[in-house]
Amino acid sequence: MENQQILMLIIYTTFFCFIPTSSTITPNQSLKYHETLVSSAGTFEAGFFDFENSRRQYFGIWYKDISPRIIVWVANRNVPAQNSTALLKLTHQGDIVILDGSGGRVWSSNSSKTAVKPVLQLLDSGNLVVKDGESSDNFLWESFDYPGDTFLAGMKLKSDFVTGPYQYLTSWRDNDDPAEGEFSYMIDTKGFPQQVTTHGTTILYSTGPWNGYLFSGVSWERMHRFLNFSFEFTNKGISYGYETLNSSVLTRTMLKLNLRGATERFLWSNQRQSWDIVNNHPTDQCEYFATCGVNSICNVNNLPICECLQGFTPKFQAKWDSHDWSGGCVRKTKLSCDNGDWFKEYTGIKLPETSSSWFDRSLSLQECETLCLRNCSCTAYANSDIRDGGSGCLLWFHDIVDMRTHNDQGQEIHTRLPFSERGNFISISILCLFVRFS
Structure with a gap:
């Protein structure tokens, strides 16, 4: 009798603690809390998560085996499931759906394409994709097309001048709320393309227009030592992204848009087992948009930092002398x-x-x-x-x-x-x- 109880306990524990290690699921499978997808090389993991003292459930992607856990993408960021029995499924048509405990649909990928044999897979790039067939490279849907607050290697920020889709980063609302916040990181396509970070509709700061290497205000020589940037600009649209120069050595890199609207580019150090910040914006007062007003130049090494361009004079001299440069x-x-x-x-x-x-x-x-x-x-x-x-x-x-x-x-x-x-x-x-x- 005692041996039978031990056997039943082993079966019970194995059943309820089983965590899938596959990188794929099909329409006959599903994922629930404590079950995850793991990319083939073990770089990324996807599954449900919550925050302390919260019943809200989110389905997200994070770097595996790195503590503390950093979430790089959230599917239902604006509509959390309100209980711990949420479920993720792949429909026979190729849609990803998140259901709450009562079976109600919380979120759906709403793919415009229909699959014959859909497969959901987490790639080693951190991209969650729906493919038509196990070996197909034909993506019917991919998470990289719906950025959150994190810009990963291999991802593209795109703007289609013909059909209209526009992809950009949006900050989280709070540390325990991944809903869309107040700040956005985007490529401004009015005039010549430039990178801007906005607070609502107001430009907070800009790293300038594309100059062939990178954006004008960024240290492009330093960045090109370990990252390769791409920028495609045609009459149909714009696409901007980056890749690691040596993916076998450098496998973890990301750009984060934080709650205050600042961007930080991280590289993972295997030696120190920690994230290194290699680039961040804004770094000084001159990076904030139009600090010195119009027809001026900002230089943090000068005092005062603002100076009118040659041929110009302060519009409001008294304000200028008191370091109010907004009049330009x-x-x-x-x-x-x-x-x-x-x-x-x-x-x-x-x-x-x-x-x-x-x-x-x-x-x-x-x-x-x-x-x-x-x-x-x-x-x-x-x-x-x-x-x-x-x-x-x-x-x-x-x-x-x-x-x-x-x-x-x-x-x-x-x-x-x-x-x-x-x-x-x-x-x-x-x-x-x-x-x-x-």
Whole structure:
């Protein structure tokens, strides 16, 4: 009798503690609390989770065997199941559904494509996909198309100009609430594409336009040591992503948008068994959007950090002197809009915001200058791509906003000035030479 009870206990424990280690499920299978999917190399794990003292159930993806657990994606982030008996199933049509304890549908993938033999699989990239057949590479649905607050290697932030879908990161609402929060990390497609982080509809900060390597305000040389970035820009849409340069060594990397709207790029250190922050924004006051107002330049190494561009003066001098730079700067002298105008070159710059810019990626820098001179509203120009000596034309019109000195390398921009400022520039140059050699 005692042996029979022990046998029954073993059977009971095995049945209720069984946790699937497969990376796939089919329509004949389901996942419930304490059961998980594990990617084939054991990098990622997917399953239900909750927060302390909460009955809310979420289905998410996290890095396996890393503590504390970091959730990188949540399916039902805005609609949690309210009990611990939630269930995830794959329908015969290829839809992923989450059911609550009463069988009510809490969340569905709502795929627009129908599968013949659907399979749900967690990939080693952290991408949860529905395939048509076990060996198929034809994804009918994938979690990478629905980003949360985490940007993983292999994921793409995309904008389709034809059909409209627009993919971007959104912060969590709170540490124990993954619902969509107030901050977004996105590619702004108005004008020339730039990366911005917004608070609601307001730009909080920008890392600038794409320059051929990375976004203008980012240390692209440092990032390219271990990551390979891609940016596809056509008349149909935009796609931006990254991959690790050596995936066999570097397998865990991510960019997180936190609750305060800051972004942090992490790399996992096997040696220290911890996450290293290799890049974060904002890093200083100059990164906050339009800190110095219009027609100015921000430099954290100066005191004060804000300075009007050459040819400009503070709009409100008293406020400017008290370090209220929000009014920005205005021209001392109007542009002549003829051959008397010229351009001042600034180097080592994070380019200004580009939402109202114009561009042509086939023009040379000389052609760019000529185009700018022909339009009286054009106030600055630069190369749109700095690779291989520079190419392409990027034009700014009217006020220049959110320009700063780069923390690392930066690039060149040419700002337009009237003829009267050329005289001032020459006089200053001659004075400097006189002082130098006297």
